[in-house]
Amino acid sequence: MRIAVIGMGKMGQAVAGRLLDGGHDVTIWNRSPGRAGDLVERGATEAASAAEAATAVEVVLVCLADDAAVLSVVTGEGEIASALGESAVLVDMSTVSPETAAKLAEATGGRSLAGPILGAPSAVEAGKAVYLVAGPRDHFDRLAPAYGALSEDVRYLGEERERALQLKLLANYLLLAGLVVLSEAVATAQAVGFPEDVLRQFLDSSPLVAPGLRNRLDALFSGRHTDWFTTPLGAKDVSLAEQMAAREAIRLPVAELVKRRYEEAAATGFADEDLTAVIELVRSQAG
Numbered sequence: 001m002r003i004a005v006i007g008m009g010k011m012g013q014a015v016a017g018r019l020l021d022g023g024h025d026v027t028i029w030n031r032s033p034g035r036a037g038d039l040v041e042r043g044a045t046e047a048a049s050a051a052e053a054a055t056a057v058e059v060v061l062v063c064l065a066d067d068a069a070v071l072s073v074v075t076g077e078g079e080i081a082s083a084l085g086e087s088a089v090l091v092d093m094s095t096v097s098p099e100t101a102a103k104l105a106e107a108t109g110g111r112s113l114a115g116p117i118l119g120a121p122s123a124v125e126a127g128k129a130v131y132l133v134a135g136p137r138d139h140f141d142r143l144a145p146a147y148g149a150l151s152e153d154v155r156y157l158g159e160e161r162e163r164a165l166q167l168k169l170l171a172n173y174l175l176l177a178g179l180v181v182l183s184e185a186v187a188t189a190q191a192v193g194f195p196e197d198v199l200r201q202f203l204d205s206s207p208l209v210a211p212g213l214r215n216r217l218d219a220l221f222s223g224r225h226t227d228w229f230t231t232p233l234g235a236k237d238v239s240l241a242e243q244m245a246a247r248e249a250i251r252l253p254v255a256e257l258v259k260r261r262y263e264e265a266a267a268t269g270f271a272d273e274d275l276t277a278v279i280e281l282v283r284s285q286a287g
Contacts, residue, residue, distance in 0.1 A: 012063035022149025050078035098162035183279035
């Protein structure tokens with residue numbers, strides 16, 4: 001398929017690389033050009049603008065940080081919605097609000113899917129990520145070759161686009177809240193003097209630590225917070241989960257605390273660091 005990938009952060013690059021490996025014709029675009037030279041060397045075409053990238057392709061995949069970035073590129077100055085071919089489909093793989101998905105559907109005349117990703121860029125590269133997809137079934141079916149190159153675990157959730165985003169937000173809330181608690185447990189165990197090998201063996205084998213959290217243990221122990229999911233994005237995703245619950249008159253008191261921890265981490269020098277940097281808030285209090 002002829003596919004455009006918009007956004008060359010770690011996730012966007014992983015998606016584009018996986019599609020190239022699957023034999024697809026890939027065009028890439030990023031607001032700051034030149035961030036994906038290796039993809040160009042592997043055969044991708046780098047467009048000069050988002051609108052140019054969206055021209056003459058069958059599908060546009062958007063991998064951006066937040067609602068504002070997505071709307072700016074698709075319905076605003078990026079003009080993707082206007083440049084989209086008559087039969088092309090837009091898939092937003094970003095973690096955004098259900099309201100943004102509705103705006104994208106309106107802007108594209110209904111030719112859009114919500115398609116957030118469960119998994120790290122490394123999981124995308126390995127073909128192990130989970131793709132949640134919702135929207136018109138006929139659009140989804142047409143994208144089978146693209147999704148086939150990305151993963152064997154692609155879950156179609158029905159015609160209502162918000163379903164994919166609702167499930168993604170709940171999944172991220174579980175991850176973000178669990179990581180805050182795990183950070184506190186690790187920092188406390190270290191403070192009382194547990195040898196690392198004993199603690200690692202316990203946490204690696206404990207059913208109380210979810211697999212999605214276990215892969216963050218190296219960063220928690222080492223203090224090297226270099227993965228892909230920054231603390232401001234963590235706060236943003238918890239806020240989106242809060243808003244989703246609030247629309248149903250549900251308050252999430254734990255979410256308020258979790259969001260505050262990621263905001264505090266971002267405000268104390270860890271805004272460009274991975275979520276695991278929340279452990280440094282606990283370490284900073286240790287005597």
